[in-house]
Amino acid sequence: MQRIARPSAALFASAAILVGLFHAEARAAINYSITFDDPENVFDATVRPLLESHAVAAGQRWAKYLVGDANIEVAIRPSTAVQFAEGGSVSSSFVRNNGAFDVFEQGMSAELRTGVDPNGADFDVLIEMNPNYVYDELWFDPDPVARTAVVDVNRTDAMSTFLHEFGHALGFSGWINANTGTFPGNYQSTYDERINFDGQNFFATGPAATALYGAPVPLTFGNVAHVANFSPRPGEDLILDVMNGLVFYRGSRYEISPLDLAILNDAGVPTFYLAGDYNDDRSVDGADFLIWQQQFGTAVLKNTAADGNNNGFVDAADLAVWQADFGEHFSGSVAATSPIPEPTAFALLIISAAAMATLVRNCVYSQRQRR
Numbered sequence: 417m418q419r420i421a422r423p424s425a426a427l428f429a430s431a432a433i434l435v436g437l438f439h440a441e442a443r444a445a446i447n448y449s450i451t452f453d454d455p456e457n458v459f460d461a462t463v464r465p466l467l468e469s470h471a472v473a474a475g476q477r478w479a480k481y482l483v484g485d486a487n488i489e490v491a492i493r494p495s496t497a498v499q500f501a502e503g504g505s506v507s508s509s510f511v512r513n514n515g516a517f518d519v520f521e522q523g524m525s526a527e528l529r530t531g532v533d534p535n536g537a538d539f540d541v542l543i544e545m546n547p548n549y550v551y552d553e554l555w556f557d558p559d560p561v562a563r564t565a566v567v568d569v570n571r572t573d574a575m576s577t578f579l580h581e582f583g584h585a586l587g588f589s590g591w592i593n594a595n596t597g598t599f600p601g602n603y604q605s606t607y608d609e610r611i612n613f614d615g616q617n618f619f620a621t622g623p624a625a626t627a628l629y630g631a632p633v634p635l636t637f638g639n640v641a642h643v644a645n646f647s648p649r650p651g652e653d654l655i656l657d658v659m660n661g662l663v664f665y666r667g668s669r670y671e672i673s674p675l676d677l678a679i680l681n682d683a684g685v686p687t688f689y690l691a692g693d694y695n696d697d698r699s700v701d702g703a704d705f706l707i708w709q710q711q712f713g714t715a716v717l718k719n720t721a722a723d724g725n726n727n728g729f730v731d732a733a734d735l736a737v738w739q740a741d742f743g744e745h746f747s748g749s750v751a752a753t754s755p756i757p758e759p760t761a762f763a764l765l766i767i768s769a770a771a772m773a774t775l776v777r778n779c780v781y782s783q784r785q786r787r
């Protein structure tokens with residue numbers, strides 16, 4: 417299909433970032449159902465409700481920024497083959513041929529965008545988790561929706577992990593070789609399509625991400641479905657992004673960032689973001705000002721509450737963001753799209769094999785104490 421209209425430069429020039437208006441539905445109504453692919457009951461009756469509640473809370477946190485409706489079936493599977501946790505959509509859907517490659521989007525986004533489940537009754541998203549990681553490393557939030565309790569300094573925030581894995585399921589995923597920039601065949605993902613490898617480093621080059629970041633966005637060398645690198649490679653400023661491919665610090669919360677949403681939008685995922693909308697009702701008005709006023713001077717989780725400039729603190733800069741966005745609202749207008757060409761059986765066959773092969777992603781984290 418034709419790629420959906422992208423946000424104009426003018427929109428990014430202001431603090432208002434209306435990232436793609438794709439769908440008649442003004443809000444994503446996403447229902448998540450969680451199943452456990454765990455016949456041995458490795459995940460016991462104590463931990464299963466925690467995994468389920470955190471997976472749903474993370475999925476709904478993404479839904480705040482997504483447009484479209486979907487029923488997303490998520491399978492959680494214990495696996496000692498993964499070091500910590502790995503996740504992604506289990507299917508890919510053909511979008512179009514770009515002249516050199518057949519381009520595929522992630523199954524979760526395909527369902528969100530089209531309303532059609534690309535793999536029918538099979539689960540859409542698989543999250544594999546090492547049992548030791550679940551039992552000995554993750555910290556489960558007493559309220560995974562509110563996310564206000566202090567995170568155990570000796571553990572990794574489970575919500576951050578689930579947010580990260582859903583990022584992969586939505587669009588941070590592909591087939592590009594993370595060291596050489598080559599492709600295994602004549603296919604790539606909508607995420608791959610935006611990557612430039614300059615011979616040394618990888619960058620996301622889509623227009624929304626580039627405009628927001630001010631330059632092509634450094635992706636993790638060797639783990640390229642992520643942002644950030646340690647110096648001397650570029651992107652050390654992105655190490656605290658939830659989609660970073662380097663490290664999750666214990667005792668820290670990670671949140672979906674505007675940059676994550678821009679990268680996904682460039683990958684054709686119907687994301688929506690309005691910086692000055694502090695109460696998440698997709699309209700910037702007096703109610704958001706009141707929230708800013710109440711929270712003025714307080715530290716908050718980045719990009720939540722009245723932190724419009726994403727610095728983790730509610731201050732005068734966030735008032736400026738609100739002012740710049742004042743009167744903006746999500747219109748729910750439909751951008752011009754053309755029908756999705758039916759994928760050929762051949763392409764689907766290839767891609768499903770490739771998708772299975774890459775389900776074990778390079779999603780390796782080393783947990784560290786906060787520095």
Ligand SMILES: [Ca+2]
Nearest residue numbers: 487488489533
């Ligand atoms: Ca589904």
Ligand SMILES: [Ca+2]
Nearest residue numbers: 533535536538
């Ligand atoms: Ca399905």
Ligand SMILES: [Ca+2]
Nearest residue numbers: 693695697699
């Ligand atoms: Ca609002």
Ligand SMILES: [Ca+2]
Nearest residue numbers: 723725727729
């Ligand atoms: Ca701020």
Ligand SMILES: [Zn+2]
Nearest residue numbers: 580642778779
């Ligand atoms: Zn990852």
